[in-house]
Amino acid sequence: MTQVKNLPPNVKETDLTNLLKQMWQIRFFEEKVDEFFAKGMIHGTTHLAVGQEASAVGAIAVLEDRDKITSTHRGHGHCIAKGAEVNRMMAELFGRTTGYCKGKGGSMHIADVDKGNLGANGIVGGGFAIATGAALTSKMKNEGFVVLCFFGDGASNEGSFHEAINLASIWKLPVVFICENNQYGMSGPVKEMMNVEDVAKRAEAYGIPGAVVDGNNIFDVMNGVGQAVDRARNGEGPSIVEAKTYRWKGHSKSDAKKYRTREEEQEWRAKDPIRHLRDVMIAEGLLTEEAADEIKAAAKKEIEDSVEFSKASPMPTIDDLMEDIYA
Amino acid sequence: MRELTYLEAVREAMSQEMRQNEDVFILGEDIGVYGGAFGVTRNMIEEFGPERIRNTPISEAAISGTAVGAALTGMRPILELQFSDFITIAMDNMVNQAAKIRYMYGGKGKVPMVLRTPAGSGTGAAAQHSQSLEAWMTHVPGLKVVQPSTAYDAKGLLKAAMDDDNPVIFYEHKLCYKTSSEVPEELYSIPLGKADIKREGKDVTIVATAIMVHKSLEAAEALEKEGISAEVIDPRTLVPLDTDTIIQSVKKTSRLVVVHEAVKRGGFGGEIASTIAESEAFDYLDAPIKRLGGKAVPIPYNPELEKSAIPSVNEIVAAVKETLNR
Numbered sequence: 001m002t003q004v005k006n007l008p009p010n011v012k013e014t015d016l017t018n019l020l021k022q023m024w025q026i027r028f029f030e031e032k033v034d035e036f037f038a039k040g041m042i043h044g045t046t047h048l049a050v051g052q053e054a055s056a057v058g059a060i061a062v063l064e065d066r067d068k069i070t071s072t073h074r075g076h077g078h079c080i081a082k083g084a085e086v087n088r089m090m091a092e093l094f095g096r097t098t099g100y101c102k103g104k105g106g107s108m109h110i111a112d113v114d115k116g117n118l119g120a121n122g123i124v125g126g127g128f129a130i131a132t133g134a135a136l137t138s139k140m141k142n143e144g145f146v147v148l149c150f151f152g153d154g155a156s157n158e159g160s161f162h163e164a165i166n167l168a169s170i171w172k173l174p175v176v177f178i179c180e181n182n183q184y185g186m187s188g189p190v191k192e193m194m195n196v197e198d199v200a201k202r203a204e205a206y207g208i209p210g211a212v213v214d215g216n217n218i219f220d221v222m223n224g225v226g227q228a229v230d231r232a233r234n235g236e237g238p239s240i241v242e243a244k245t246y247r248w249k250g251h252s253k254s255d256a257k258k259y260r261t262r263e264e265e266q267e268w269r270a271k272d273p274i275r276h277l278r279d280v281m282i283a284e285g286l287l288t289e290e291a292a293d294e295i296k297a298a299a300k301k302e303i304e305d306s307v308e309f310s311k312a313s314p315m316p317t318i319d320d321l322m323e324d325i326y327a
Numbered sequence: 328m329r330e331l332t333y334l335e336a337v338r339e340a341m342s343q344e345m346r347q348n349e350d351v352f353i354l355g356e357d358i359g360v361y362g363g364a365f366g367v368t369r370n371m372i373e374e375f376g377p378e379r380i381r382n383t384p385i386s387e388a389a390i391s392g393t394a395v396g397a398a399l400t401g402m403r404p405i406l407e408l409q410f411s412d413f414i415t416i417a418m419d420n421m422v423n424q425a426a427k428i429r430y431m432y433g434g435k436g437k438v439p440m441v442l443r444t445p446a447g448s449g450t451g452a453a454a455q456h457s458q459s460l461e462a463w464m465t466h467v468p469g470l471k472v473v474q475p476s477t478a479y480d481a482k483g484l485l486k487a488a489m490d491d492d493n494p495v496i497f498y499e500h501k502l503c504y505k506t507s508s509e510v511p512e513e514l515y516s517i518p519l520g521k522a523d524i525k526r527e528g529k530d531v532t533i534v535a536t537a538i539m540v541h542k543s544l545e546a547a548e549a550l551e552k553e554g555i556s557a558e559v560i561d562p563r564t565l566v567p568l569d570t571d572t573i574i575q576s577v578k579k580t581s582r583l584v585v586v587h588e589a590v591k592r593g594g595f596g597g598e599i600a601s602t603i604a605e606s607e608a609f610d611y612l613d614a615p616i617k618r619l620g621g622k623a624v625p626i627p628y629n630p631e632l633e634k635s636a637i638p639s640v641n642e643i644v645a646a647v648k649e650t651l652n653r
Contacts, residue, residue, distance in 0.1 A: 070396075100433060105431040105433060113399065118396070119432060130396035132392065132396060167386060324434035327437040327439075
């Protein structure tokens with residue numbers, strides 16, 4: 001397997017096992033949420049990232065614990081990759097008090113500030129400047145942490161993209177802007193919404209590096225983001241890394257996906273990022289078929305358990321309504 | 328005691344706070360060597376340097392969001408917006424991010440930032456540089472809104488705003504900048520949510536904000552010559568609002584006139600009037616509550632038109648007499 005030669009030198013066999021497990025956790029979490037939405041057991045809306053597991057897990061894999069992320073409305077994967085407990089995530093979607101936001105945030109607002117997850121965001125492009133501000137803290141307090149700002153191809157057409165990246169670049173802030181280009185901003189295909197093929201090319205306008213990586217190949221993601229993170233940590237400023245990938249599901253639960261073809265979907269499903277990591281590990285002798293199946297089964301059980309945990313968790317009471325508006 | 332202008336009081340509060348708290352810094356457009364659009368940060372860069380008096384590009388959306396991100400991770404930023412009209416460009420970060428983060432994260436995280444910005448008309452800057460949009464911000468749970476009218480209040484309220492762990496919008500009226508009052512040398516705090524009775528009176532209560540406090544005091548003096556005793560209350564902070572002081576005053580005087588420069592329609596005066604209408608003070612009213620506010624018009628350039636778009640001293644006098652003659 002040629003991909004392994006791109007393996008970042010600091011990644012150990014055990015790390016890869018954990019990364020494979022995280023990818024399965026994301027996959028099963030998303031599938032379970034999809035199922036419960038269909039059954040009306042979870043309300044509101046949600047945005048699933050099935051098929052995009054490698055960009056979330058690969059990008060966060062090269063971070064240190066102290067590093068921070070900002071996430072998007074399609075953020076369950078980033079959250080899990082940053083070390084969130086799936087019990088508390090699922091409980092949040094069930095609106096329970098044991099959820100990360102005590103049932104007040106829901107799918108689009110899960111955050112774990114103490115662990116460096118500065119939050120998902122319901123506003124497209126809402127994370128750019130927040131990530132820039134967190135990176136400013138790192139620089140002003142000399143804390144050495146790097147901020148990873150996830151965004152989608154659609155968000156790169158928001159004004160906040162330009163303003164925040166321009167600011168981060170003139171101040172040389174330790175932030176990496178990682179675009180998960182899943183080909184569509186809701187129903188809008190990239191090629192109809194922007195006049196350049198790569199979001200990463202826009203980096204040129206800010207005098208910073210822009211790299212395109214295969215978003216379904218976790219090693220490629222780790223390599224590209226790893227270089228950008230090193231650069232940020234060395235005080236050389238921000239970068240844009242664009243991971244080309246695809247969301248298997250619709251934009252949100254109400255999406256009939258009329259804007260794309262079954263053939264296109266099949267083409268991308270064949271490039272399953274989880275399958276890719278598993279196959280590489282087995283081919284390289286890092287994993288047996290049996291061990292791979294065990295990892296998958298363990299991840300599945302954790303998600304099943306999270307459902308039980310959520311169902312058993314208490315609902316908020318009316319007394320909780322007016323709490324936590326102000327610090 | 329020495330006197331300071333309102334502008335100097337704001338600057339002194341920030342300088343003294345920055346000397347004792349390294350987490351406080353200012354960001355905004357042209358605040359460095361230039362000293363800010365109105366000169367509030369003049370010479371501060373010499374003492375604190377460009378890291379803490381942080382000149383930004385013309386990017387209100389980015390600098391407001393940067394303040395949110397910095398506040399969320401341990402800094403205490405002060406954001407200067409050159410004109411309060413530009414809050415429209417910073418609106419997403421104030422309304423959807425800063426105001427919501429703590430609640431939607433289930434009480435985790437906090438956003439201790441102050442957005443300072445000059446508001447109001449009277450400088451001939453016309454429609455896009457003269458608005459009073461404070462009512463918008465009071466509508467959003469999670470934000471606090473401050474509107475000082477005097478130099479003394481400005482210094483003490485800004486200290487409280489800087490100490491607050493929540494996002495605070497601090498409106499500075501452009502015409503207040505040159506007004507002066509006695510201001511203590513030491514740093515002191517005026518709690519947010521404590522109104523000030525600027526003048527005691529017994530016949531009518533006038534609740535006024537920002538520059539209208541000064542106009543109402545002028546009106547009160549004119550009324551006094553006619554034997555009418557007006558009490559003038561400055562809420563100083565709209566969120567939180569000191570309803571008790573206003574209710575007690577109305578119970579005493581039985582009459583209420585509310586005055587603000589912002590457009591009357593949908594303005595904060597409606598909130599104050601409703602608060603009284605819903606309170607025990609309603610039974611004490613001897614006349615309908617009177618609201619005076621700006622006309623529903625973009626602020627025009629022509630000086631006479633500009634003046635006529637907002638309440639005048641004469642109109643306040645007339646409004647008071649009208650309530651007394653009911």
